[in-house]
Amino acid sequence: MQVPAILVLEDGRVFHGRSFGARGETFGEIVFNTGMTGYQETLTDPSYHRQIVAMTAPHIGNTGVNDDDPESGRIWVAGYVVREPARIPSNWRAQRTLEEELVRQGVVGVAMPGTRALTRHLRDRGAMRAAISTEETDPERLRERVLASPRMSGADLADEVTTEEPYTLHPPEGVPTRFRVAAIDLGIKAMTPQRLAERGCEVTVLPAGTGAEEILATEPDGVFFSNGPGDPAAMDGPVAVMREILDTGTPLFGICFGNQILGRALELGTYKLRFGHRGVNQPVRDVHTGRVHITSQNHGFAVDAPTDGPFDTPYGRAEVSHIGLNDDVVEGLRLLDRPAFSVQYHPEAAAGPHDAAELFDAFCDLMSIQHAQPAKS
Incomplete structure (x- = not known):
């Protein structure tokens, strides 16, 4: 069952939505991906380690998840932001839903209506640190922890x-x-x-x-x-x-x-x-x-x-x-x-x-x- 979730950026911008994937908290640099296909390959690309990825395509999860398409042995994104998750995947290769896979691997995500506004904000202000939480309800307290999290600049990963x-x-x-x-x-x-x-x-x-x-x-x-x-x-x-x-x-x-x-x-x-x-x-x-x-x-x-x-x-x-x-x-x-x-x-x-x-x-x-x-x- 989905529960309320918030996305807080280091500059104080706050977005509200519902949990998508595992419950909990996650921190990382938030970036956006403009691909309209290949979400499973994106999730498993090690280059996304320690990043929260926001998808600009409005529907994510339509084809489910399989065991043939991953680019590595696990999901590497720190967190996942989507607008509208598919309720029922439809593909002959699908073995489970995307949300089931996110839960299985402990990846915290949020489904929210403001992905377009988020993308425009990041284009104007630049990639920055952020957090997704289903536990903390006070955005300012969560932002304080975002500001204490490591930056991507200088990171040897x-x-x-x-x-x-x-x-x-x-x-x-x-x-x-x-x-x-x-x-x-x-x-x-x-x-x-x-x-x-x-x-x-x-x-x-x-x-x-x-x-x-x-x-x-x-x-x-x-x-x-x-x-x-x-x-x-x-x-x-x-x-x-x-x-x-x-x-x-x-x-x-x-x-x-x-x-x-x-x-x-x-x-x-x-x-x-x-x-x-x-x-x-x-x-x-x-x-x-x-x-x-x-x-x-x-x-x-x-x-x-x-x-x-x-x-x-x-x-x-x-x-x-x-x-x-x-x-x-x-x-x-x-x-x-x-x-x-x-x-x-x-x-x-x-x-x-x-x-x-x-x-x-x-x-x-x-x-x-x-x-x-x-x-x-």
């Missing part, structure tokens, strides 16, 4: 979401093994190594704290750095590891957090976006071809890089390869003198779109070229 032990994905039956890839799990989505395996890659997924020597001991043809939560400015360890990989000339590919880590490895800065990019409808332009991809994104930080042409780095020349059309944010980096590139968005894109899936082919092409010539030192 990769170790909280990474795999505890390495594991390996092999190409599916009938697909020959062409390459060995070492994937650094900073909060990896399950579909990413699967997309690589489909292309003939044997993918060894390694914990976030794995050192360069251990990575190279797997004798990879390429190294991949995944998406993940937190502030890239706090990730000195992975940045140092990536620099060691770049020194070897091993082909390198980064997605989302991996793009920000590459930026820092190239001695570029990063900064926090006002409200971030989260959804499956983000337009990105390839600087060289002019082609526009509609992309899936989930990030609150970005790389600060020159967009007017190639620039110098400790690893030779580099360039911004992709730019977001909504706000001109850097959406990709490419080294011109070494086999390394990254994008800020998600080409694996479950539940879609799939415009950028060819980037996995580009990574395989880099590894193919590297087989034919000595690596640069």
